[in-house]
Amino acid sequence: MTNTLGKDLLGLEPLSSEQILLILDTAEPFKEISERAIKKVPALRGSTIVNLFFESSTRTRISFEFAEKRLSADTVNVAASGSSVLKGETLVDTARNLEAMRIDMVVMRHGASGAAQFLAERIESNVINAGDGTHEHPTQGLLDLLTLRDHFGTLAGRRVCICGDVLHSRVARSNIWGLQKLGVDVAVCGPRSLLPNSIDEFGVKVFNRIEEAIEWADALNVLRLQYERMTAGYIPSSREYNRVFGVTRERLERAPRDILIMHPGPMNRGVEIDSDVADGPHSIILDQVTNGIAVRMAVLYLLAGGKPELAEAAKGGSDRRPGSSRMTEAA
Amino acid sequence: MLDLRPVLLAGGRLIDPSQGLDEVGDLLVSGGVIEAIGGRIEAAEHAEVIDCSDRIVSPGFIDVHAHLREPGREDVETVASGARAAAAGGFTAVCAMPNTDPVTDNQAAVGFIIRQASRAAAARVHPIGAISVGQRGEMLAEFGEMVGAGAVAVSDDGKPVVSAQLMRSALEYARTFGIPVIDHCEEPTLSHGGAMNEGIVSARLGLKGIPSEAEEIMVIRDILLARRTGGHVHLAHMSTRGSVELIRWGKERGINVTAEVCPHHISLTDERVGAYDTNAKMNPPLRTASDVEALREAVSDGTIDMIATDHAPHHYDEKEREFADAPNGIIGLETALAVSVTHLVETGSLGFATLVERMSCSPARLFHLPGGTLRRGAEADITVFDPKMQWIVEPAEMVTKGRNTPYAGMTLTGRATCTIVGGRIVYKLENRAGAAATGGQPARP
């Protein structure tokens, strides 16, 4: 079994099923730490971690911050604004500055797909993608997998349907890849205007009606519908969305089995999901939140150990060398 | 110019589709024109003799689509550096697009380009004037004055002509001056926010895609307007199978539509974007294998009339950013020949005669430019190239100031070894390791 993840966690698509299982298995003992009176272990003591969030996010950032602090790391939160063009310092310069400060790890959320890869290629620190544009949100995918595994026991052969705006959702992509790698049957459900045109090439079933998805699935992962989609003309209104695609108690009651309900949050109650479902007996949404910290601790723990050259340096007593620039000469 | 040494190109394979010529022989250049061609030629004592064995000697290549960035972005390219890069790529002439800063939309601006080009003394530079003032898509620019100052065509390239009414007017008005109207075909509401081709790759990478229809909708619009107006519409950088089919439809009906394709669109697909490589980002974007195949067939059968580069240098810093924010465009003057040889000739899509037709004769004929022929008495614009030379693309060694190419590190076949403009040698490949442009200028500062 591979017990390294390499230098960075940029997405679930590049990982093997062994690596994904490694993270999930590693997360198990970390759950217990959050139940202790002293919720801290010294595993990452002295490590410096920067939470670099270009998009505001309370939930994910807090979850990462707790994960880092419970591992005894020193954390710094940087809330940067928008794209490099607007804020005046390029992502390249941000990367170089972080490296010059000898940051051990960067957890980054950014509005541009590929931004995490961009950063990871340019700095030696570990980079964890906390969401890049509409591309991937790997720790969300992992905590979804862990939560499903907790409830199902085994994942292979289960049926999970991702409902909503798959086109613009990084959570959807990470989930699709993560679930498929662990042998889950994956489907998506939503209006065609919110599904990628090439969705059929992703190897997933496509349901046009939520009733069909409920009929088929063991679990639904319900995505948030963003207001911008209405203004951009993808769908007419949130009212219609709820009428046609909303996960409601009446619809769930017609389900042939006990379906688990998940949601990455934050929820638009009454739009994609009704309150009595979100707070109801089928919902495992809060378990997702709890598992989020354990999964993130597992990822931090695994990445921090992925540098064998550190082991060599530690034996030889040499200092860690400054990161080298990856760029070629400018014109 | 009067005391130019005569040049004897000895023993090359002379390919000139304008004369139906394809045979091994000599070519003598004297007094700026082609003095004699074919067979064995005795040259005067003082003539410069260039051994062209194993080389092809053809009419000089003409690129009808390049962005030379001057005025406004001289940090990234100038008319001079662009003209020298063109010569290094085997081009004897290049047409400069008007999306400069300020836009080249009046006779003074056109004249400026002409003057800068003559100072450069490398490849010829033919300015293209804007269709609309400031390329704002509202009012027509002064085509007559611009043509008088030396413009050879009009275009709002960089941007599409969004208004069909304006496009119609442009086609009609341009008829007066016998110039083509070049359109960058892109329906803006469909392409808005898109960073690459819409397909499985864009879905995987989480990037907004530009569907083929964004191009095809404007292609058919322009063809229909050309039919209505009798004007000459030239479709820039075609990239989809659908566009090819529409152009064929138009040509079958005798509509005056011509089209160009760029070397990257017949050699790379959207997979090349890989892990968000901004050197594979341009507009129109790289498409699928099916589109590449259709474009190759079209270049072969003449549905697409010419190969143009859409040479678009950008500063390293501008490309070194998140994919969605990076500007569109790649350089192409110095790799066009090699990419075309490697991906069209070596793949069996077409032979060298057709290649020369597409890179020299057609541009000259369809845009009414000098060149495109090796007839006796014609201006001596000649390209000598090695059709078999393999070389590795090394951006740092290029003549252009730009470094943004998706071919970096790749091995390609085919390279210009000598470029002659108006009887004067403006480029010679000095050695295999690198290129040294004649004219005394260093490759880069």
Next chain:
Amino acid sequence: MPARTTEQKTVLSARAVERTLKRMANEIVELNDGTADLIIVGIQRRGVQLASRIVALIEESEGVEIPTGSLDITLYRDDLQSIGPRPLVGATSLPGDIEGTNVVIVDDVLYTGRTVRAALDELADFGRPARIALAVLVDRGGRELPIHADIIGKRVSVEPGDRVDVMMDEVDGRTAVVIVPAPGEDEP
């Protein structure tokens, strides 16, 4: 100088381990002056098996079931940054509040003392026992920290490169304590 044997040497057979554990169990109760407030915590992995055997033996002789727990010290290791790929972390679970109790840590082999140091740090994060004692099946010397065991099953003397392996039925399929010599110079 006689050639070193490369064969494993069994120091304690299954029967011998049984006897030793019986003595250790008695010593634990003796040290604690009875079974009151006694908690036995095994260090993952084989310490946990040893701890449960000891608890069973105490129950046999005293008729009292001692609360047991397990401790995984991976996250408290002092060499975590330099060991390369991460070892899997095992379960840590303590029987309730350890405040004011008498904790006996059980491990299979005491060597450098670093594992015990980590265990002490980890216990401190759970509470403040009245006393902590250490019981080990094998003490092989070679301490790098000032740590000593209160209850020792067997002392062995080995060369630095040798390994002392404790095998437990539950984990390895058999019970024994074995010395595996370091590979010789002419061996690959």
